[in-house]
Amino acid sequence: MAKRAESPQGDSPSSIITLLLRYGALMLIDALALFLFYRLATDGVWELAVAIVLITLLVNVINLAPNLVPLRWISPSLALLLLMVVYPIIYTVYVSFTNYGDAHPYTKAQTIALILNEQIVGRSYSWAAYVRGEELGVMLIDEDGSLEFVAGNAAPRRVERVDGELPQEVDGYILDDSRGRRLRVVAQGTFGPADDPITVNRNLAIVVNEKTPRYIWDEAANTLTNVETGEVFRADDQRGWFIRADRYEEYLAAVEADPNARLGDFVMKTSQFPLQVGYRVVVGLQNFERFFNSPALRGPLVSIFLWTVTFAFMSVLLTFTVGLLIALLLQAKTPGRRIFRTLLIVPYALPALIAVVTWRGMLNDNFGVFTLWIIRPIEGLLGVDIPSFFADPTMARVGLLLVNLWLGYPYFMLVCSGALAGIPSDMYEAASVDGANWWQQFRSLTLPLLLVSVGPLLIASFTFNFNNFVMVEAYNEGGPPIAGAAFGAGHTDLLINYAFQIAFGTGRGADYGLASTVSIVIFMIVATITVFQKRFTRNWEETGRNV
Amino acid sequence: MSSAGVSLKAGIDAKSKKRIELGYRGQQRIWMIVRMAILTAMVIFALFPVVxxxxxxxxxxxxxVSQTLIPQGVENAEQLLRNYNTLLNTPRYPFWRWVANSVFIAAVTSFGTVMLCALSAYSFSRFRFWGRSNLLVFLLLVQVFPNILAVVAIYLILQQIGTHIPFIGLNTAGGLILVYLGGAMGVNIWLMKGFFDTVPRDIDESALVxxxxxxQTYWLLIFPLVRPILVVVGILAFVGTFNEFALARVILRDNESWTLMVGLYTNFVSNNFGQNWGIYAAGSVLGSLPTLIIYLLLQDQIVGGLTQGAVKG
Incomplete structure (x- = not known):
């Protein structure tokens, strides 16, 4: 290959402008990245902050190093791919090792900060009114008799009692506790500095308001103490909960007895916390253990896994068979081939969601046209009772495959048409001279040659259907439900729908950790299929060459 | 049987058929009728849901409940168009807003995909550099994992970024576009690179000389030459984004920011499907038209791009 001379930047008149543009864009990106890094780091979202800095660094290196010119062209795509595809995959792995979810939404530091924000409000005092000209002041009288004076926008000031009486004058303010003054104090309402005001209630007798944190955090002891009630909560850094110290042993015993139990119920009983949530910690393989060991999860898991494989396999088989059949029919000299083809692509040209939902209507148990026009007559003819498409597990699955056949065959029809046209006709000639009949020709000539080019697509279609989330979601949201299963698992749920339900499903709250675990398991299955595909396609290519 | 099979088995030289026994024409005609019958049955299967x-x-x-194949009780245009009227003139259903969101998101995604992928494809096609083949394989490998699998992570990332840069956060078109763009890179770069490779390198060489x-070579010479594949990728990206549902539903949260697919599904399918059937149907017909027209008008180009990508990818 000829070595291409790198055109010197200075030669062309536009290069100064491009140079400025490039540096300008880089600076803009860097500024944005730094801003995000600073803000995200402040939030404690270190993973994303670091990822953004690394990606930005990479983009900078690529665009500044003189010998990486080819990569400059790729850098925008690469940056997007890293941020929106690669990082999410890595982050998914990380989340699968944590207890992230509605029950553990924040890091420990964030959670403590939130809890310390929780303040005791509306502490009541007796009070007396003071006046200086038109300005008002308030003397707060605590239960123990100590005094504090608040006026205008000044901070509260401690005042000593003289002879057991309220002072007659403070900072020029004169005691005037008449009813009229008190009313005026109530009318003004707020006193003290703007960031920490005290409020006088409409209730004339008492009032005022002071804010103190309800909890005190003790770093060394790893405990939170409720100032009002004296309750102590101990942090469990392994599982991310604050547990009442007096019941901590009981809690540990419960955990030990059943490490995979959902702790929420027990924690609710023992923590009685204003926030009612734990914090995010790395829990190691606990999600994986829960996923594979808990009966409520494992039962449906096996069934869902088997169905996912069956669904993907049957979908590919059906769509490929029908698509190939039509491709063969269209290849023969049939009048109106072009019109047939155009009409037969229509299912492929419709938005999948709309198509599936339309079928959902047509298969409806009571009023669906498919049920009324086809299922009922068959029932009448055979004298049997065909169960409904949405209540019966088997029928739901049959319906799903039917709809997917409708959606998917045009793709294989198109692909097979292309591939068939690519098979040289002299091969058939030779075969028929040798006396091979149609079936022999098809089986030992057409199919192997077709599979060389279409084979990888079959596997791609398998992985696609393995994760065909929208199909199931739009058809019946995974129903009918499997009895006794957690997270509303249903008979038509694919693994990906199951993961989705765990993450975003209503009911028990989101559990991102567990959902990511399911995603990781799917990742691994897909990866295995990919390796398998590489082997498989290589085999096919070899057969193709031998033919 | 064998002769019939041969005629079914298409594309075969006519000569080999001609020397077959009498009655061949008759058999051929029967097979043609059978073929037509099967194809017609398939067309009915394919089109009935649309009808x-x-x-x-x-x-x-x-x-x-009340639906019949030919709508009953239609006496005037108002009755005929009642569903469309309800859909378009009920403030609760901001239909045009959904359409505008969908079109905006799909257009920006499609434009961005074409521009960014073309840049990358040019580099992969024209330069030879360290790590090139590894990068290409990496693009393919990443594509094996659909981004719906990492949806939890994507959701959290947008949530985290969105607190500081609101227009690319959750519930925004910007955030969704970023996600789509990231997901669109792999396959499309491959598809375009295949096409770029077919443009003779002499063109670049002479321009560089x-x-x-x-x-300048890229923008003034190559870019116009590869326009066909850019159009195909752009259209496929537009249609794909316009019709996307899963990610859009997770990321977009309220009625005003929904895309057409999410809006239709959430308003008419998630609750009272049986009662909303007519309005849903009106929405589907309007919502399917753009894609359908694009596909039927450009079917040759799209099929070309599809099979090319398929064989290459």
Missing amino acids: WIVSASFNPKQSM DGANHW
């Missing part, structure tokens, strides 16, 4: 949804959209009674730099 049915169109009929539902014109049924003045809206509900699924004449003193043009790479950018």
